[in-house]
Amino acid sequence: MKIDLSNKTALVTGASGQLGRVMARTLASCGADVVIHYLKNETMARSLQNEIEALGRQALPLQADLTDADAAAKMKSQIFDRFDSLDILVANAVSQYTWTTILEQDLDDYVDQFETCVMQNVLLIKAFVPHMIERGYGRVIGINTECAMQNFPTQSAYVAGKRGMDGIYRILAKEVGEHQITVNQVAPGWTISDRDRENQTEIQAAYSASVPLKRRGTDQEIANVVAFLASDLASFITGAYIPVCGGNVMPTI
Template identity: 70%
Template sequence: MSIDLSGKTALITGATGDLGRVMARTLASAGADIIIHYNRNADKAAELQRELEAMGRRAMSVQADITKAEAVEAMREQVEREIGTVDIVVANAVIQYEWTTVLQQAPEDYISQFESCVMQNVYLAKAFIPSMIERGAGGRLIGINTECVLQNFEGQSAYVAGKRGMDGVYRVLAREVGEHQITVNQVAPGWTVSDRDRERNTERNEAYERNVPLKRRGTDQEIANVVAFLASNLSGYITGAYIPVSGGNVMPAI
């Protein structure tokens, strides 16, 4: 048994980021062609595109502000014109900001998180799911959430608010499109080791690891592996799920 995404095309938003790049490589290694979305980092997008093409995959880079409906629709038009329809959408992009307390957090930060966590997913669904329904071959929408929504620690309010809103959209959407064999799921990483940590030798953090049952931080590859599983036919009967990939640091209750 193996994950085979041959003949599938995957769009990954925020694909030039630390986690996005690993997800792109992982889905490509499973056989998928890749749409590399970026907002500002055209050079990294071009570099990643060359890397994926060297693996024998079709790949293209596309710029878009995922917080704007017209930009997401223009991205869809460009993708379908240049490479074809999309089977798998991975919503990974998020706006970064400085965390602080509710009393000190700028209102604009709550707006940015709503736009990048909630509205991005609404726009992606409106842009790409109709063609999945029309083709009748199913499809995958996979959102990157966070363990933070179950922690609610100090300083997390804007991020948690945005990701909790995203969770609501995903659960409702899963019910609405399930009859078309389109699955809608969320992957919720813990504090993940990326290339940035490897370069800085900051993979370990004892204070964090102390509360993790597996006593370590997860890796970007471990997150990407779960995304690949959800993108594949092996996950065909899973939808509406919020799946922590956090070493047991958070455990949703029933």
Template identity: 70%
Template sequence: MQIDLTNKTALITGATGQLGRVMARTLAKCGANIAIHYRSNEAQALELQDEIHSFGSRAVIVQADVTNLESILGMKAVIEENLGTVDIVVANAVVQYQWTSILEQAPEDYASQFDSCVMQSVYLAKAFAPAMMEQKWGRFVGINTECVMQNFPTQSAYIAGKRGMDGVYRVLAKEIGEHQITVNQVAPGWTISERDRANKTEHSESYEQTVPLKRRGTDQEIANAVAFLASDLASFITGAYVPVSGGNVMPSI
């Protein structure tokens, strides 16, 4: 048994980011063709495109503002022209900002999180769900966070955006499920990335002691969960929020 995404096309938003690039490589190694979305880092997108070509998969880089529907529709046209219909959408992009207390957080930071978490999810569904519905197969995988279950100080804008995203994804799962489209979320814990390895910051004793597995997860472990949910091995899983956090958060029943 293996994850086989041969002849599937996957769009990964924020594919040049620390987690996004590992997701792109992983899905490509499973056989998928990859649409590499970026906002501003074209050099990283081109480098990633070359990597994916070396795996034997096709790839195209696409620039877009995921908080703007017209920009997403323009991205869709480029992908379809180069790779065909998108079968798998991984919503990974999010606006970065400085975290602080609710009393100090700028109102525009809440707006940016709403736009990049909630509205991105809505726009991606509007753009790519219709073709999935027609072909009776599709996958949406949203990247959420363990933070939505922790509610720690300074996280309010991020949590508000990601909780909104959760609501959209759960409703979407019910609205398009009859077309054999699954809609799920992967919620990473504090994940070791390429940046951590380069900076030798992989370990945090205080954080690791809160995790039942007593370690931080890796970017590859997040990508593995995404690949599973994108595959036919997860064909009867939808509407799920799946923490990949070593047990640091545990949804209750």
């Protein structure tokens, strides 16, 4: 038994980012062709393209601001000009901002997180899920966060956006399940990335002390779960919010 994504096409948004790049590589290593979405980092997108093509898979780098409806529509057109189908949608892109208390947080930060966590997902869903419905197959995977359960001080704008995203995904799972489209969320903890490896900041003792597995997870461990959910091994899992954080948060029954 193995994860086999042969003859599948995946879109990874924010694929040039710290986590997105590993998910793109992993899906390709499982046999998928990959659309590499990026906002600013064209250099990394082109590097990923070369890596994926070296694996014998097709890769298409595309730049777009996915909070803009016209940009999302253009990206849809560009994808279907190249590929016959879009089987796997991994919504990973999110904007960065400075975290502070609710009393001090700029109102624009809440709007920003709503646009990137909620409206961006709505635009992606509207662009690609109708095609999945026509084919009677699809995988929609959103990257959420453990913060959505923690609700710690200074997390308010991020949590508000990600909790809004959670509602969209749970409802979508119920609306499109009859078409054999699964809709799930992966919720990483504070994950070790290339940036940590370069800066030698992998060890964060205070954080790891609260994690049952007593360590931070890696970007590859997150990507492994995404690949599983994208595969037919996860064909009867939908509507799930899956923390990949070593037990740092645990949804209850």
